[in-house]
Amino acid sequence: MVHLDDNFMKSNTFYIIYILWLRQIKRYFRSKSRIIGSLGQPILFLVALGFGLGPVYAKAGGGDYIQFLAPGVIAMGILFTSIFSGIEIIWDRQFGFLKETLVAPVSRLSIMLGRTLGGATVACLQGLAVLAISFIAGFRPELAMLPLAVAFMIGIALVFTALGTAIASVLEDMQGFQLIMNFVVMPIFFLSGALFPLESLPAAIKFLVNINPLSYGVDGLRYALLGASHFNLGTDIAVLSGFIVAFVGVGAWLFSRIKA
Amino acid sequence: MTADSRISVKNLTKKYGKLAAVDDVSFDVPAGSTFAFLGPNGAGKTTTIKMLTTLVPPTSGTIMVNGFDPAIDSHGVRRSFGIVFQDPSLDDELTAYENMFFHAGLYGVPRVETPGRIKEMLEFVELWDRKDSQTKTFSGGMKRRLEIARGLLHTPSVLFLDEPTVGLDPQTRNHIWSYIKKLNTERGLTVFFTTHYMEEVEKTADRVAIIDHGKLVAIDTVEGIITQAGTTSLEEAFIKLTGHTIRSDEASSAENFRQMSKVWRGASRR
Numbered sequence: 001m002v003h004l005d006d007n008f009m010k011s012n013t014f015y016i017i018y019i020l021w022l023r024q025i026k027r028y029f030r031s032k033s034r035i036i037g038s039l040g041q042p043i044l045f046l047v048a049l050g051f052g053l054g055p056v057y058a059k060a061g062g063g064d065y066i067q068f069l070a071p072g073v074i075a076m077g078i079l080f081t082s083i084f085s086g087i088e089i090i091w092d093r094q095f096g097f098l099k100e101t102l103v104a105p106v107s108r109l110s111i112m113l114g115r116t117l118g119g120a121t122v123a124c125l126q127g128l129a130v131l132a133i134s135f136i137a138g139f140r141p142e143l144a145m146l147p148l149a150v151a152f153m154i155g156i157a158l159v160f161t162a163l164g165t166a167i168a169s170v171l172e173d174m175q176g177f178q179l180i181m182n183f184v185v186m187p188i189f190f191l192s193g194a195l196f197p198l199e200s201l202p203a204a205i206k207f208l209v210n211i212n213p214l215s216y217g218v219d220g221l222r223y224a225l226l227g228a229s230h231f232n233l234g235t236d237i238a239v240l241s242g243f244i245v246a247f248v249g250v251g252a253w254l255f256s257r258i259k260a
Numbered sequence: 261m262t263a264d265s266r267i268s269v270k271n272l273t274k275k276y277g278k279l280a281a282v283d284d285v286s287f288d289v290p291a292g293s294t295f296a297f298l299g300p301n302g303a304g305k306t307t308t309i310k311m312l313t314t315l316v317p318p319t320s321g322t323i324m325v326n327g328f329d330p331a332i333d334s335h336g337v338r339r340s341f342g343i344v345f346q347d348p349s350l351d352d353e354l355t356a357y358e359n360m361f362f363h364a365g366l367y368g369v370p371r372v373e374t375p376g377r378i379k380e381m382l383e384f385v386e387l388w389d390r391k392d393s394q395t396k397t398f399s400g401g402m403k404r405r406l407e408i409a410r411g412l413l414h415t416p417s418v419l420f421l422d423e424p425t426v427g428l429d430p431q432t433r434n435h436i437w438s439y440i441k442k443l444n445t446e447r448g449l450t451v452f453f454t455t456h457y458m459e460e461v462e463k464t465a466d467r468v469a470i471i472d473h474g475k476l477v478a479i480d481t482v483e484g485i486i487t488q489a490g491t492t493s494l495e496e497a498f499i500k501l502t503g504h505t506i507r508s509d510e511a512s513s514a515e516n517f518r519q520m521s522k523v524w525r526g527a528s529r530r
Contacts, residue, residue, distance in 0.1 A: 012368055019365040027353045030394070097351045100410075103313050103343060104366035105335035259316060 024118025070139035072194025085119025086164015120157035141225035149224035156217035162247035169254035272321035283474035296465035342411030352396035367414035401432035421453035
């Protein structure tokens, strides 16, 4: 028999987080159609907006639009993948693995952390894939700061996987999904500076952009990949870190209240 | 609670608002017995199982499972039972072996023992040769067998089965019950199950409890219940005790959702 001392329990908690992380990774690499499918949207944005609005942007004196747009589209890929990973809990709750984990002798917190880290990892891989694709579309970033860019990708992924988890913990079923897409996810994306510069916006829009966590993620990515930012690096890191702590906290709390 | 009961329930009540889903229910399940928990849809079976398995806290009353009180030591209770849910709870993207492996990890099965135990249990339910197949390729019966194997991986002393044979053909149902019977007689596993198939109860249950509108209406052996109702079969006794009205299915919204998900998943994944 195993002696259940503190050390064992601790290492066991990490092992459980690892196991739930591993599950997300395995599922990701198994569903090739999902990987390819979720790259479709970023490619469309790069091509349609990048090439479509590029000339107008250049004429307005903004420079190369692809350079500006690519970090935003990378952030978009991460945003959508993260939110979906979190929301997957609703599927799992109705007919899947969630009940199996909820009756296991493990804390809800470790389940939530394992899932969130797994979902965030998947979202980062997706972000890196979009980065690679944006090369083909003509994006030419400075790669010296790539580790910082990856750090921001991880930050964005954590914030929105936790948000997805929080939403999924509250929603009973997928009926409310469309509502969430239209009133949470799309506004987060469009009002983040992913598509347009944040200088000289109307006050109301500016306010919404300023309270949006993705704005700081996109800005940080732009700083890391292009060396230019709207806020500044310190603000981006501080605000994004704050959102990670807050959303993971709220997500964990709501997840602990899920009734099976 | 008597010394040899594996599950002991006293005055158990669960209220949702004013409605009592489970109303002042008491019973004991002796160690090593097979206990059938019957009732029409919406009678309170699933709610009772959820309380016994720590998923839902009772409004009042006490529960002991394998000597542990879920209100005090929920993890002690959780280590004591295995469960096969009414709805499938496998991860379809994972293989049979991986589903087992993840379960072992969650239950803290010592890592050196894990491969041996997985092999033993998969061989027991005759799925070892399919261990590397994703479970989405499995038939309903194979999934159920895998869930039974998984539920036993951490060597629990109680196995909960919530309608384990629903939707399966008679051959598969027979097969599943032969495994369960074997576990009960050879390993002394206590089995707590619900079903709507009365002949399964007649064949396997040592004791039967019938619940209706949240209240226990009968608890006895199969013969005892038939005698008490003055009928010739358990099915007739069941209908006599619970009435002829057709109950609304408590799972109807879950059912709708399942339908929707099939459409969704079908469109997005294949």
